[in-house]
Amino acid sequence: MALHHNLIGGEWVGGEAVANINPSDTNEVVGEFARGTAQDMKDAIAAAKAAFPAWSRSGIMERHAILKKAAEEIMVRKDELGAILSREEGKTLPEGIGETIRAAQIFDFFAGEALRLTGETVPSVRPGIGVEINREPLGVIGVITPWNFPIAIPAWKIAPALCYGNTVVFKPADLVPASAWAIVDILHRAGLPKGVLNLVMGKGSVVGQVMLDSPDLSGLTFTGSTGTGKRVALSSIEHNRKYQLEMGGKNPFVVLDDADLNVAVEAAANSAFFATGQRCTASSRLIVTEGIHDKFVAALTERISGLNIDHAMKPGTHIGPVVDPGQLKQDEDYIAIGKQEGAKLVTGGERLERETPGFYLKPALFTEATNQMRISREEIFGPVASVIRVKNYDEALAVANDTPFGLSSGIATTSLKHATHFKRNAEAGMVMVNLPTAGVDFHVPFGGRKASSFGSREQGKYANEFFTTVKTAYTLA
Numbered sequence: 174m175a176l177h178h179n180l181i182g183g184e185w186v187g188g189e190a191v192a193n194i195n196p197s198d199t200n201e202v203v204g205e206f207a208r209g210t211a212q213d214m215k216d217a218i219a220a221a222k223a224a225f226p227a228w229s230r231s232g233i234m235e236r237h238a239i240l241k242k243a244a245e246e247i248m249v250r251k252d253e254l255g256a257i258l259s260r261e262e263g264k265t266l267p268e269g270i271g272e273t274i275r276a277a278q279i280f281d282f283f284a285g286e287a288l289r290l291t292g293e294t295v296p297s298v299r300p301g302i303g304v305e306i307n308r309e310p311l312g313v314i315g316v317i318t319p320w321n322f323p324i325a326i327p328a329w330k331i332a333p334a335l336c337y338g339n340t341v342v343f344k345p346a347d348l349v350p351a352s353a354w355a356i357v358d359i360l361h362r363a364g365l366p367k368g369v370l371n372l373v374m375g376k377g378s379v380v381g382q383v384m385l386d387s388p389d390l391s392g393l394t395f396t397g398s399t400g401t402g403k404r405v406a407l408s409s410i411e412h413n414r415k416y417q418l419e420m421g422g423k424n425p426f427v428v429l430d431d432a433d434l435n436v437a438v439e440a441a442a443n444s445a446f447f448a449t450g451q452r453c454t455a456s457s458r459l460i461v462t463e464g465i466h467d468k469f470v471a472a473l474t475e476r477i478s479g480l481n482i483d484h485a486m487k488p489g490t491h492i493g494p495v496v497d498p499g500q501l502k503q504d505e506d507y508i509a510i511g512k513q514e515g516a517k518l519v520t521g522g523e524r525l526e527r528e529t530p531g532f533y534l535k536p537a538l539f540t541e542a543t544n545q546m547r548i549s550r551e552e553i554f555g556p557v558a559s560v561i562r563v564k565n566y567d568e569a570l571a572v573a574n575d576t577p578f579g580l581s582s583g584i585a586t587t588s589l590k591h592a593t594h595f596k597r598n599a600e601a602g603m604v605m606v607n608l609p610t611a612g613v614d615f616h617v618p619f620g621g622r623k624a625s626s627f628g629s630r631e632q633g634k635y636a637n638e639f640f641t642t643v644k645t646a647y648t649l650a
């Protein structure tokens with residue numbers, strides 16, 4: 174099996190081979206990937222630093238053409254790349270292909286943004302002086318990504334970084350190197366100059382830590398756990414570096430008495446269980462008013478019984494396996510905690526045997542949960558959700574907002590008054606009405622509040638806030 178190398182200063186560099194295992198079938202090796210060393214990361218940062226002056230002054234047509242070419246290749250190869258993604262991460266093939274299309278759209282969007290760079294010219298308060306305000310690239314950007322969106326998250330960090338003239342050092346999650354390697358290979362062949370984009374696969378505690386400790390990164394964009402996010406923040410303060418964090422969620426989905434039951438159940442099932450619940454935008458708190466509570470629980474339980482949990486590549490599979498044994502243990506530990514806390518497990522929570530050995534878990538639904546239980550306060554990151562019964566809309570809103578997190582928030586209602594009030598008063602960066610809390614557009618801002626996020630928004634044109642710095646120039650006429 175060919176070893177996939179790291180890309181450092183435009184050269185493919187080998188290293189210790191690590192097998193990438195398919196969570197749907199642990200007998201299958203998706204590929205072998207070079208595990209980078211601390212020295213590899215130091216070399217990559219040096220290469221990105223050396224490449225920055227030229228790339229930061231590159232023409233917008235060059236940046237546009239490279240990003241566009243990458244977008245086109247990703248789109249043409251969407252089925253193949255989607256299959257690689259599903260095999261390494263475990264989300265279903267339609268989810269894998271959908272995420273790959275999203276990555277292509279993101280590169281296409283930022284190819285366009287390269288042609289839409291603007292500045293401002295304004296009069297000075299002093300006569301005879303002109304003022305120009307422009308955005309300039311930051312320098313070397315460190316990109317650290319998690320395993321749950323192996324192609325879309327790297328895309329939405331790397332595409333704007335390159336578009337605005339930065340160079341990049343990219344460290345994907347150790348669990349999912351194949352999708353990361355594929356997009357770096359595509360961008361490299363699309364014509365990026367040496368050192369503009371560098372890939373170092375390997376352990377966060379080794380190569381990721383070198384990024385955190387480096388004085389040569391001007392920006393660090395991170396998605397992952399709250400614990401690692403805190404380390405990114407502390408190290409960035411130490412080095413006076415710009416940073417951006419997307420971390421956990423404990424997203425509420427409110428169901429009111431006046432909701433359309435089918436809409437509510439479909440949105441809740443999607444929010445809680447699709448992509449195996451492994452989305453920071455997943456909803457694991459279903460906050461349901463008394464009048465619809467029993468009907469909703471019965472209908473959602475019925476919906477869960479119709480879900481096929483199986484090999485990610487199998488036609489008809491709705492939910493693939495959990496990503497690895499560590500995450501499976503975390504899910505099972507929380508199911509045990511929920512029972513101990515007095516919540517009632519109405520369905521699921523048990524491991525499933527399938528034709529191939531994989532980490533299959535039946536989606537778990539708790540009722541009689543309170544918002545003070547650990548299962549309602551801590552991010553589980555698996556197919557586990559709990560129903561919290563409330564009296565009315567006011568209590569539902571209070572419970573929805575009573576969480577350390579603030580990423581996404583949803584409501585099912587036919588009342589314009591409640592929908593409008595919820596959009597205004599939900600303490601979250603993203604609000605969904607009669608839609609799942611997860612599954613977002615690629616061209617509009619993504620991010621949250623409170624413990625979920627720090628820094629300016631990702632995605633869409635709002636991304637320029639992080640990836641550029643403003644310069645104000647005064648000229649005597």
Ligand SMILES: NC(=O)C1=CN([C@@H]2O[C@H](COP(=O)(O)OP(=O)(O)OC[C@H]3O[C@@H](n4cnc5c(N)ncnc54)[C@H](OP(=O)(O)O)[C@@H]3O)[C@@H](O)[C@H]2O)C=CC1
Nearest residue numbers: 318319345346347376377381382397398401420421453554
């Ligand atoms: N908000 C989100 O989208 C996500 C949230 N999570 C939450 O985090 C939990 C744990 O997931 P996990 O994958 O362990 O999350 P981590 O925060 O450990 O991983 C995210 C990224 O950070 C890297 N990393 C880890 N340690 C360091 C370090 N010291 N310095 C620099 N980079 C580092 C990881 O590398 P590597 O993995 O290669 O070691 C990975 O690339 C999940 O159960 C979930 O609750 C997880 C993923 C995404």
Ligand SMILES: O=C(O)CCC(=O)C(=O)O
Nearest residue numbers: 451452453454611612613
């Ligand atoms: O819900 C989505 O579409 C994106 C979710 C996401 O980015 C995440 O879970 O990290």
